[in-house]
Amino acid sequence: MIFIISQAEGEHSTVAVMDWLHYKNAHHYRINGLDAILRHTYLLGNGNETRIERTDNTDTILPSKTDTIWFRRWMSGKATMFSSLEIGGDANLINVYNFLRKENATIREYFLHNLKTNKTLGNPSKDALNKLEVLVAAAQAGMDIPRSIVTSSKQHLLEFRQSVPDIIVKSLCNPAMYSYEGSNYVSYTATFNEAQLAALPATFHPSLVQENIPKAYELRVFYLDGACYAMAIFSQSNNQTAVDFRRYDRATPNRNVPYKLPAELSAKIGRLMQLIDLNCGSIDIVRTPEGKYYFLEVNPVGQFGMVSFPCNYFLEEKIADWLIEKDQA
Incomplete structure (x- = not known):
């Protein structure tokens, strides 16, 4: 079985991959992080294996049956059972809020601890990378980084x-x-x-x-287990997006086109991803007017639809095929 861990809000990419899995008749099951906290009971060590049961008794998860896992995401920052709690400046409420967050984190850690397989896309322990460590690792992989x-x-x-x-x-x-x-x-x-x-x-x-690295354009690269799928973003043509393309101009969007990476740069990206123990992720790179490439950062759970659709890469199907191949191995 292919086991998918995701979030409920705004996860169109997860749905698109599941559509391909359904089309290809691949058995799969999805759980969202908030559901794992709110809607499941953990029966610890019954029969030497923890059983994870939905509180409405509709499903039971046995970790030993989760052969192939796609860790897409866990849950968004706003998807919390405490979102209606008005913290304000009340120190006691802040302490309670922080305590409950730690309680939730304990459930998350235990849930993921039970799902052990060597056939995993994504890394649950790497969904929030240390940006400074990654910069140093990129330099070790031979990539140029900004001072x-x-x-x-x-x-x-x-x-x-x-x-x-x-x-x-x-x-x-x-x-x-x-x-x-x-x-x-x-x-x-x-x-x-x-x-x-x-x-x-x-x-x-x-x-x-x-x-501040001068840009000819930016590159968003989706890395999938050794393969790089790159898109050039002409963010410099718009003052609103020139420093950070995420300041999207909805009225006049940036031009995005498929991009073929130099083989040497693809190899360096592969070395970096091995160093940080990731087999997928979204990578930001700047190409200068002189043709030099500067690494900026990796988002291990970044959106890939923004690369897939403009460039016709069909990444959603490629991810589905990866999961199916591993599940059948």
């Missing part, structure tokens, strides 16, 4: 800027996402100007500051 520092010192930032006059700042982990009065807000990579530098206090929260 970077993590600092909380204005003095050190000014010294860095003497050798790197054009800098950007980005989050150390995944971008922050907030909802307020019906609107969603996301943190983006941003440039730093003189006025912002001057306004900085002597010390601030540790921040990732990098050289």
Whole structure:
């Protein structure tokens, strides 16, 4: 059986792969992370194997029967049973909220611990990578990376800027996402100007500051177990997307086209993914006007539909075929 772990909200890619599995008559079962927490009971060690039963008694999961696993995602940050809890500035409520998050994390860890197979697409222990470790691993794999520092010192930032006059700042982990009065807000990579530098206090929260690499275009590469599927994004033609293409211009979208990676770059990507123990993921790269490639980051659970559909790669079918092949092996 092919076992799929995903999330309920906005996961069109999971549905598209499942459509192919259904078309190819492949037996599969999907569970979303929030369901694993709210709608299942864990009978620990009964018959030397934990049974995972739905609270409505409609399904039972035996980990030993999960032969092939696709770890797509677990659940989105907003998909939580505590989303209606008004935290405000109440320290006691904040403590309760953090405690309940840890309780949920314990269930997640135990659920995934029971699903053991060497035929897994994705890595449950790598769904949130350390961006700094990945940058170092990319350099070890032979890839060029932007000159970077993590600092909380204005003095050190000014010294860095003497050798790197054009800098950007980005989050150390995944971008922050907030909802307020019906609107969603996301943190983006941003440039730093003189006025912002001057306004900085002597010390601030540790921040990732990098050289702003000039772009001819950006590349989004989906890596699937040794194969690279690349798309060029002409984000530089639009001021809104020039620094970060995720600041999508819905009215005038960027031009996206299929892209053939140099063999040497594909090999380096393969080495990087081996170093960080991932067999799939979405990779961001910049190509400079001079033809040099700079690695930016890897998203182990990034959307691949944005590459599949514009480029006619049919990645959803390729993922389904990978799962079927492993399940039949």
